[in-house]
Amino acid sequence: MRIALTHNLRLTDSEDEAEFDSRETIDALTAALERLGHRIEVSGPASRTAARIEAYSPELIFNTAEGRRGRFREAFYPALFDELGFPYTGSDAWVLAVTLDKSLTKLMLSEHGVISPRGQFIDDIVDLKLDGWRFPLIVKPNFEGSSKGITQDSVCEERGRLRALVEKTLARFPAGVLVEEFIPGKDLTVAFLEKAAPERQGVLTPVEYVIDEAELSKRRYRIYDYDLKSVHHEAVHVRTPAQFAGHILQRAQDMARKAYRALGCRDLGRIDFRIAEDGQVYFIEINALPSLEPGAGIYAAAALEGLHTDGVLAKVIESAALRWGLHDPGKRRNRPPRKTGPLRVGFTFNVKRIKPEIDGRKDEEAEYDPPQTIQAVREAIAAAGHEVIDLEATTELPTVLAATPVDVVFNMAEGIKGRNREAVVPALLELLDIPYSGSDPTALSIALDKAIAKRIVRQHGILTPNFMTLTTGKERLPRDLKFPLIVKPNAEGSSKGVHRTSVVDTEAELREAAREMIAKYDQPALVEDYIAGREFTVGLLGERRPKVLPPMEVVFLAKEAHPVYSFEYKQDWSSKIRYDVPAQLEPGQLKALERAARECFIALGCRDVARVDFRM
Template identity: 65%
Template sequence: MRIALTYNLRLSDSEEEAEFDTQETVNTLAGAIERLGHRLERFEVSGPASRTVARLEAYSPDLIFNTAEGRRGRFREAFYPALFDELGFAYTGSDAYALALTLDKQLTKLILSKHGIRTPGWQYVEKLSELTAENLRFPVIVKPNFEGSSKGITQDSVAETLEQVREKVAKALEKYPAGVLVEEYISGRDLTVPFLAAVDNDFDGVLAPVEYVIDPEASQGRKYAIYDYELKTRREKAVSVRAPANIPAKMSEDVRKMAQKILQVLDCRDLGRLDFRVSDAGVPYFLEINALPSLEPGAGIYAAAELEGLHLDGVINSIIQSAGKRHKIRDNKSRQGRPARKSGPLRVGFSFNVKRVKPSATAETVQEDSEAEYDSPNTLQAIREAIASWGHEVIDLEATAELPTVLSSTPLDVVFNIAEGFKGRNRESQVPAMLELLDIPYTGSDPATLSLALDKALAKKIVRQAGILTPNFQLMVTGKERLNKEFTTFPLIVKPVAEGSSKGVVTKSVCYSEAELRDVVKEIAGKYQQPALIEEYIGGREFTVGLLGERRPRVLPPMEIVFLDKAEKNPVYSFQHKLDWTDRIRYDAPAKIEPALLEKLRTAARNSFMALGCRDVARIDFRMDDKGRIYFIECNPLPGLTPGWSDLVLIAQGAGMDYRTLIGEIMAPAIRRYKEREARRAQTEHPSGTATPPLNKVVQRIEEQTAQANAAAPAENTPAPRPELKS
């Protein structure tokens, strides 16, 4: 699709430009739109409208992605949508009417109050002589009626007496002569409720409430808990977004239903943001709505969208999808129906499972780890940006039940796969198996290796046959089975047999008696619905090794996980460590080890990789006993790729490899396999070995042969013989 991005660029820190987009925001939006496969042109609209009109008509976009705020007047946000309507261009966001209405705070409140929406009491004032404040409860807050981004709101905006109100209104009218709002100040805290119309949820696209948390140090000396202009612009680093807001579930539901009704009454489209104030008594009040909300990185809309499984590009795509559906735009260059590319940038499918449930654990037990192996929207965003940075178009493929249909109808060149699947010990192989069925090249190991490596017991059997040491191990299904004879001494360690990301591995996984062990086995078998793996506890140093490549994998320098808590008698790299490793462990990447040990680890890692049939990427974990012997613990052929956090990423950093390069290294073998597949197809189509010539050369040959035939024609009116075209 041809998309025009219209915006006002912020060139100064003046309050006049507070609602404009920074260059960072513009670049972020432009990058996301281009990564989604659209052709983009940027339109900074602060100059003469005639120039904008001329450029838009020349470019003739399919859709305008609009963030332009306008420069002046009570209808400034409505100006550009009204212009787009007049020119006949489709655009994102609400129309001119809704934008003019929502910029007028008092008119919005007036309309909503007729529909039973609870708002603080208010009075709109254009002239000081109009101020009465008779029916208002003090304290009150004085704010500009036609401004956003907390413009004109400071700690000094709150008045506690009528005399203070008159003084503050007089000052405010000097600066904002269009009118001010005198509103009852609700003691409590602020909530923001974002809206994305394309999100399919129970609230018609209204997302979960989020709240802005102010650093306690920044709150010192501030009498009123308000998110004012200073915090929003000059001290933005003192404010963080909490998603979801820390409120009861019933209140969250009530606020979302209220927001749903407000959006319907005001006819807001595609996206928006609604601000509420929750009183100390727990009563929510509507404050205002922004139908043209900020899309700057870190905005609350992204935090709320993460709870729905959307990363940044997903948010932008949802806005485009909503506007496209509303304007009935049919993208002639949509992915469906296009043939696979033979050269140039590739269409890279990106298969994943998105983490919507945040994992948690206490010191002894796991509270929530159902989606621990899935990837957060932030990680997904980082990966897709890295793929796109190599010049490829990225196509999201969330591994849901609809994926088979999506794959069969979406032409793809190659797939970057990090999907974990749904359930069972073969879950990691589900997506690769589908891709093999459809003959689509993909990154990473094949289904056999993924199934084998996920089952820790089977993986140990295979690497043992390759001559690599593993701890002695045994499987238990109920906890009542006889303990193997080789387990003569404790401690032993118990873990789920087919889980990753240290799921089920906690402090109490290290057992010091048979009774303790059987209790843990029962707990694991019940919680994870799979056998428990019992193995010797190897009490020495812990290492993890990353490998990249295929037949001759590159072994990256090992990383050591150093346990810092000396009170832990027999430490394990547990689920708790992965949630919060501060002050508990240290990552040495590369590990500080002597050459002999380095060579042992490299050899064991390479041999394990080859024995299990790994491909493209893997991370293999080892423990060393007090005699210096290296033991294989497990292999992860689908390792985490969270920037600055996942083990493989830290290993790569220690080897001097940045994140973009790491993603490129993983992708490179799959692209080679794609090219080999294309060569085989060409050979099958042209068994003589002569590939189909490019179209422009065919045309050139036709023209040459036609010219030769015409030159040899016997007479002007005698038709020339048809040239024989050779393949």
């Protein structure tokens, strides 16, 4: 699709330009939109915007422009686009004009049951009411965003200081200020991405802005002020999901849903709430034109829905295109012929939405990839000049694949369930005659089943520890198994089920561990000799004669009787292990490791890419 990107470029560090986008943000948005397969024209100065847009004649305008001055500034660009007759992303001029006015927004939302702190709009000091307030109060500009004009001194605890504070703020922001009761508590934000969570009307999971305790100790009040946003931004991080009681999070989402609907927001948005010490949820403000800079809260919230950065922009475009009745010419109905130049690359993956606990609880998505990894891979594919089409490997993938023309699929989907889960996507691609990267269904099924894989590599003369599988935990142990032994799930990856207690020294420990594992993972347990020694992992690229990459050693830092590269270590590795790349090996050791890795790759029928783990 031909898209124009409208913006205001931040040229200085002055507070006047705080709402504008940096060159880094504009470049990131442009690159992301291009990776999505669109042709992008970046707008220039406002005085030439109309002429440039008419000359470029975009099918859609992706708007991030804040406008330069006045209470109507955010509405200027959408009003211009409406007048010129060009479709655009985001809310219309009316919504942006209303939501920039904090006081008017609070008044409108109060009629819909959205609770906010008591406040008063002041544009003339004579209108200030000095009585009836519950101190402390906070005084802030009524028509500004990005925390402009908000400092630690914006909080007023004494009636005698209020008038002077309002006068001072009005002098800087004469359009008007908002005086409202200050709510001691913490900040919560609820983002809106219309097409990301249709079952919740686009309202995403709340996220929390957390101020580092060291920085907080220097401040009188816990507020996300201008200094934190512009100077000490490294002292604030986004916690996902927010750590509040479930009923508080639900209340915030319900209020956000009412607010977005009542105000008529479109495509994307963000609402900031204050959670009081007693758990009461207060609406603070809404941003119908939220920041899309790298690291913005909307990306963190969208990641919980399985969306990476490019995916957020894709959802914004999808929502706008549907509203305006646009047809994306990139989505052709007939599958294109195979070609050798820049390709339409389908990208299949599973998104990690459930963060596993270190102790192994909630590990059902441990093998899936986080949005950050997915984003990095798609950027790498796009950097080679290809168009990337996201294809999350859900139960809807067969329907989506059949309707989405691609030249090839880059597959890193793990599958959903079953011992053949890794083979499901490649098998589907073969059924649809779509070329794909990586090993075929047979190799993936065999490699996931540790016992079968061990039998095959043993037949090819590759050493592997003595082993057996237990399906009930009651089977007789063969004589060639010698304690200590290690117990692990037979068909899991990412060290799922492997803990320090997985190394057992007695038959009683073995049977207890096996029974627990069989019950939890509903599959046989693999029992094998524990091999004391150094641990290595070797990557390979290619096919018939794969290139063996330099081995990496997993170095255990703690002194343990039976160290293992456990699930706990993979979740929190920084103080427990060290990765040495390349591994320090004697020439003979290196050759033996490379030969064993290559022979495993060939014996199992792997293609394109694989990793083999060894103990030496």
